Amino acid sequence: MFPEFKEDDLKEKEIAIYEKIKSNKKRIQELLDNKIYTFASFLGPYQTIQTELSDLSTEISHVNSVKNSEESQTIYANILPKLTEYYTDLAQNEDIFQALLKIESEDTTLNLEQSKVLKNEIRDFRLAGVGLEATKKSRLKEINIRLSDLSNQFSQNVLNATNAFEMILDETEVDGMPESEKRSARTEDGRYKFTLHYPSYISYMTYGPSRERRAELYKASVTKAPENGKILEEILKLRKEEAELLGFASFAQLSLASKVAESPDQVLEFLTKLNVKAKPVALKEYQRLKDFASEQGVSELQAYDLTYFSEMLKKKLYHYEEDKYRPYLEKESVVQGTFQFLSSLLGIQFKQADTRVWHPSVLCYDIIIDKQTRARLYLDLEARKEKKGGAWMHNWKPHFITENNEKILPIAFVVGNFPVAREDVPSLLKPSDVVTLFHELGHALHHLLSQVGEAFVSGVNGVEWDAVEFPSQFLENFAYEPKVLDLFAKHYQTGEKIPREFIETMVEAKNFQSAMAVVRQLEFAIFDMRIHLDAPDEEGVQKVLDEVRKETAVFTTPSYNKFQNSFSHIFAGGYAAGYYSYKWAELLSANAFYKFVDEGIFSESLAEKFRKCILEKGGSESAMKLFRDFYGKDPDIEALLRLNGIAA
Template sequence: MDRPLPFQEFPNMPLRELADTVRAEVSRIRGRLSDLLAQKSPRYETLVSPLNDLLQELHLDFTALSHLNSVKNDEESKKNYSDVLPIVTEFYSDLGQNEELYEAYTQIYEREKSALSQPRKKVLEDGILHFKLGGVGLPEDKKKRLQEIQLSLSDLDNRFSQNLLDATNEYELKVESEDDVREIPESDKELYRNSDGTYTFTLQYPSYISYMTYGSNREKRKDLYKAYVTRAPQNGNLIEEILALRDEEAKLLGYSDYAEYSLATKVAESPRKVLDFLEDLGKKSKPFAEREFRELSEFADTLGINDLQAFDMAYVSEKLKKRLFDFDEEETRPYLEKSRVVHGAFSFFRKLFGFDFERVETAVWDPKVEVYSLKVGSEIVARVYLDLEARKGKQGGAWMNHWATRNRLSEGIVLPSAFVVCNFPPSKEDSPSLLKHGDVVTFFHEMGHTLHHICAKVEEPPVSGINGVEWDAVEFPSQFLENFAYEPEVLRFFAVHYKTDREMPVSLVEKLKATKNFLAGLGVVRQLEFGIFDMRIHSGKHSEEEVQKILDEVRKEVGVLRLPAYNKFQNGFSHIFSGGYAAGYYSYKWAELLAADAFFSFLDKGIFDPGLAENYKREILEKGGSENAMALFRKFLGREPEPKALLKLYDLTV
């Protein structure tokens, strides 16, 4: 039946009730699983599909609970999420170790594979691999230990994230002198000015980066920087525990280390291949970064800063950009008002892909959250929630969280939905949210993930949308889309002055594009530091001191900026310690190669080439994780990816 079912509404109930609902669903699925496994000759239709439908129901409620813990964090959300997390973790661990279920999946695959659709085949193949990674076939004592490890890791990940959020919320920098904020744009000063005429800056990113970029008092920049890079020192001990448990988990499953275990579900063949890729890119990029740092240091001398430090980088870089390009990013902000950016981006997606976005009123978790239906023609195919402004109690950074996944039930089609979360400058009644261009890039990035999930036509949830996509390819659609945010043809859709309605002047658009790769070498080597560090620390278990030593070695090898000894970046590296990127941070660069190649293909043919856009929709967006990511890329462009595209993207070629 092709009738779309009504969208699930965001739950408007006490968190305790939502947590109780999750507990009840776990119990219900355990009971139903016994019934499903009692079948004498199970088939895909009678076992796999019903189980996946049940798991989707659990996913909806648990995602709502975990989402609220990230975007509306308080003592109640912490408690309810922390109480339920071990129950859900144990359930999935039990599921992954269920020998009977593994046998049933294997039998169904062997019996039905010639008749199964490609998505269903991929569901079973991925499922069988995950059973092996879950510990199927291990002796009972090792299974038990594996489950204990997974429960502990789940708790440690949550504590790592909560420590970071608490530390971010607790710190405030008071600035009393007007002279110390004289260079800060008036729009930002308005946001951080107190009623008594003083200013308060925090570690929430819009506030932090505002002072680091424009703050006139060098000592205060240093204080703010030090607070940022020394957040959550207790996470150092957690890292040691996390690495030890991950290493033990990998060895229990027969892998030499966690890096090798992590790559079992990725496109990359081995940790050595990944490190070769990153280290080679580092060798090619470092000379550019060194030259940029010399230029930056020489310019800093003219400002009276003769020992350029990490806490000077954003401030000096902004001034050098202004000198070289006669460009001040602040000039662009009146042209990048948040609502116009959102609706302009939607117009761009309409012209490129034929999508429409229509505002709807429905239940949300904060008054500033906006909800849109995605339409193709007159048909509603998905829903998107936008939570874009920073506020207290909200986790920093930006992400897309998929909620519902496209699925076919007997009563109709479940349509997909997703949450887009960013931390843009908060709007007030008398002042809108004016974005930096980097914020626009971030929004395009997260919408790339979102379109990948909600444009799915696959109706098998484990491989629909972003589900089932290899982790080192999942950033491809997001990085692909963000590149368009610099193009003059795209900027015209939204770069309009919020007061005068005048388009951004051509001269400013040209400067914006010209600055795209300003200090690109330094940016690339910084990302490579993170990726190499991530792979190396997952080569075994390491003490807190050894982790620091590895990081120092990587910085010396790849980086060019001298960082102070107190910089404990690793304690805030939530991507790999609480965000799913463990031994996988390299995927940003790995996927960026695909993204760059695809982007240049569009530029070469013209951004709005209908054939290329249709290919991208059909082979990448609509198929999601139903086939190997590299196979889909080859179908999309009809060839292998071009390795030179990545360096070309950053102008790091001679």
């Protein structure tokens, strides 16, 4: 029913990709030569072979992300330009484009999903430069190949710099830190190692008693991969040239051509409106933090002090300490309780599958609905040195029906970097880790619960980029609900349920400094949009960032901070001129979430409506159309402000 995932045959996978590219080209020519241009005879088979190639490339990119090695780096770097060249040639193929136009004008048998596939394909062909003269096509191809290589370099530089740094401390420099944090950092010789990998980095920035060491760690983090300054300069220049070749004034406009938002001005207006509401509240939050730090003897609060004193202030105001929750949030208990919650919320069951995995800590589950196996989910949640930082969902296979009427079931990976289980203690999570898990599972369920029959618009495929975060942000909000926490928050040693006052405190503290967090996200989003309206050089990028910080930031960022050199979301990911999507999608998720809160978290009718209108429909219709089908009207900003604890 499901294929086995293998991680030790990278060379074979590389060869398979080259062979698949070759066979795809041959098959496409056969379809064109057949000259029967209907969905069933042309676009259906075309969709299938493209999906098969995508599945193969996902296998290599996944291994490179979770089991990174010199071999995986080399092979991934080898296939990128080949794939980019293939997709660029494909997207500029006039014969395919004309076949699509013929289907559009003559095939009257298309259903809703097939119409969406066709519409998206025609749009994407136009955005890829079909119809351009030969020299412009050739240049566009060169740009795409170069951009693919640069993005990979950018990402690898960040990972290499992250792996290269370590800070070894003695007992005096970790005195007072939570025992669980010290245990995770302890080395064989009894000292303590902290790195730039997020769990380790945030541990010392939050609890580390040495201000000097926090400053050292912070500076190492925000100055890593300086060589990326020139890389991002070239990326911006090439993106602008690409946009102009395609008839757009800027890359920002090109990016939005396939999103829900209509223009850069509309996006910036939305972000500015949020900033107007959030910044006054953020300034008050920051002043309170400064006053508190002053009481502790620090009159000049620095960037490397923020997380540390914020944790202390939160503890004072709410008696809230993330670390005291860890014993109640053992990873396996959280996972099983989360599955129980999802069963109650959406009517789905999880059954552990006995299959091959790429690391002993990885678990695999089949998803069952109405006694039918519908999908497969892999969970890889613990941090490892050879794994890229952060957390993400990676979709391997989509749900679809082939032209031979074969049903392909979807498969996805959820990857995190949570604390590593040891012999003496299991992996114990923080509340923020649970939120991250819920978020990524939201992405996974959006992909895995799809009932769409066409691969190109099934699951997360075909969903507008500024709406793809909607289900994930929706689900993460439930991580703070007492009824949900009751399902899995129990002491890993005694089995005692988490005290009610712990939950109440966590809920009260949820929006602590939320306005500061909002303006930080607005800084990233506005910066991203503005540098893609133009294409400044390395120095110009810094100037834009400085200007945006004047508008949004509530504290002064050190001049040495070059966070843009590791801003992988926009320089090595899919968020270029699209980082605003987090807030745009949060607007949808906030409205949907409060509908559940106001009508009942475990309302069966509402949950079924959400599953059928949103999760099962994937990208088969416009995200705003699907949202209105579920919600009954357009979203409003008041719900977003309410979610963040900001008065409307």
